[in-house]
Amino acid sequence: MEFEELSFEEAPKIVTLPGPKSTTLLQLQRDIEGSALSYPRNIPVVMDEGRGATIKDIDGNIFIDFFGGAGVLAVGHCNPFVTEAVQKQQGKITHTLDFPTEVRLELIQKVRKVMPGKLKDNVRVQFGGPTGSDSVEMAVKLAKYYTNRHSLIAFEGGYHGMTAGACTVSSGKFWKQKYIPMLPEVHFVPYAYCYRCPFYRTRTNCSLECALFYEHVLEDPHSGVCHPAAAIIEPIQGEGGSIIPPDGYMKRIEEISRQYEVPLICDEVQAGFCRTGEFFSFQHSKTIPDIITMSKALGGGFPLSAIAYREELNVWEKAAHIGTFRGNVCAMAAGAASVDFMIDNDLSGHARRIGDFMLNNLEKIEKNSNIVGEVRGRGLMIGVEIVSDKETKKPATNLADQVRRESFNRGVLIEIGGHYDNVARFLPPLIITKELAETGVALVGEAIEKVERSLNS
Structure with missing residues (x-):
């Protein structure tokens, strides 16, 4: 089938972050749910609808989903x-x-x-x-x-x-x-x-x-x-x-x-x-x-x-x-x-092709960045290790957190992992299109550039 049909075609689309409805419900969650909450602390979004490799929040913001439910959503959100x-x-x-x-x-x-x-x-x-x-x-x-x-x-x-x-x-x-x-x-x-x-x-x-x-x-x-x-x-x-x-x-x-x-x-x-x-x-x-x-x-x-x-x-x-x-x-x-x-739909082959495409684009970002220590991955399981010094490889947890937040502000959801919580992880639904993958990687690249510029300002 045509994977383009599965996702919101206008993604990404940012109205305001976090929106008023999201702000209210995020606070309600903090007030009534247990304190072991994890993801909403760093990705302040109230999800309302998911399609393919995209998510719409309760305020109408639409995100490219590079998180994929930590790998759950291989066939995409709400696969028909x-x-x-x-x-x-x-x-x-x-x-x-x-x-x-x-x-x-x-x-x-x-x-x-x-x-x-x-x-x-x-x-x-x-x-x-x-x-x-x-x-x-x-x-x-x-x-x-x-x-x-x-x-x-x-x-x-x-x-x-x-x-x-x-x-x-x-x-x-x-x-x-x-x-x-x-x-x-x-x-x-x-x-x-x-x-x-x-x-x-x-x-x-x-x-x-x-x-x-x-x-x-x-x-x-x-x-x-x-x-x-x-x-x-x-x-x-x-x-x-x-x-x-x-x-x-x-x-x-x-x-x-x-x-x-x-x-x-x-x-x-x-x-x-x-x-x-x-x-x-x-x-x-x-x-x-x-x-x-x-x-x-x-x-x-x-x-x-x-x-x-x-x-x-x-x-x-x-x-x-x-x-x-x-x-x-x-x-x-x-x-x-x-x-x-x-x-x-040969999702293995699709994951290889889109993964190679994303890795190639991320490696270009790595070459021009002083905080990307390594880009690695296989298929659509990709990591970008963020460091404060490429020679010493000193992990930069705070910079990785900033990359996650700046990516979110641009309409891309990524999560952080690794030994030192300094690896930006990419686990998109395997039905992601080349166009969404390209747009998402470019926006993450912009996020990395902004974080890097802030170090020099």
Whole structure:
């Protein structure tokens, strides 16, 4: 179909920010909702209507959405094919626990068919709670059940969710410092963050020391790490700063895991479902995981999570893992329609093409900027690292925040992530057009220029 039909054609359009209605409702939210609020603190918008890759707020401002619900909205806001499927299901039955339904089994079969290589039609699919965190909890529990081991290995920069287990295997100190101890025996090893290599290597002299350190931890009897139940990794890191590991890294992690009989969990909650230009991000490295976590785009905008795992790991006994909303068949209908839409419209290929186009334009901005340290990405999972000094690479959290605000003022929604909250992250709906992508990047470029000029004034 023509993706131009899915979005507001007048985007971006700024009337006033924040508008009077938004100001009133933002204050009401602050007065009555819990103080853990996050996004509205930095992006003061009250969303009223979403179409495709655009959002209209309650005051009539229209934004280009480079945030995409943190990766949820792969097929866009209110995709008509998804909406139709959900409305049809809502008229039949909405909740079924884990009783079989046509749409449940349809989605399982579709997920099995999009698996690559030896995994195609050769995995089991298990639904749990509605969030990505739930899928991580499932994956960890399955690995422990299968191996009868307790230790886990996770990776620096990794983000896997906010429930106790998922938060424990996430590396950010802020998220868990008030709650520890949580899961015991979780150990972190370096990820392949080449821009800030902990081994002080460059891309030209890298020998995958980060992967070798993982091997060292497994091999050395005095590493302090008992034989783990699993290693959990994002093949392309999301909240950690849109970090793309070098060629060979993920495959080496898989080989080491096989050698030491450690099940490998690939977290595809954010990077999966065509986001990076392949259906799953582990496909870029031809890695074959043991367990795959899925959520966000899986539900086509509706809350849904699942894991897929190799047949030999199917050892759970009856009710070994359950969850009330593993029967959300409206979300499953949305998921089945989304997968069809992704395949029928080659969203992987579209993400590659538009992503390459955006990266090329962002790299031009990088060359002319003193505060853009690195532009990186794959498909439509892109990061722009903001620094105060390109030589020392000193992170500039405050400048990244200003870039986000100036982009917002111009009608573009972006979010900030990374180790130091200094990476502008781009996760637009995969149906974004070249024209919207070009306009949005140009406006972000203007925002960067303004922030940079303010430093020199």
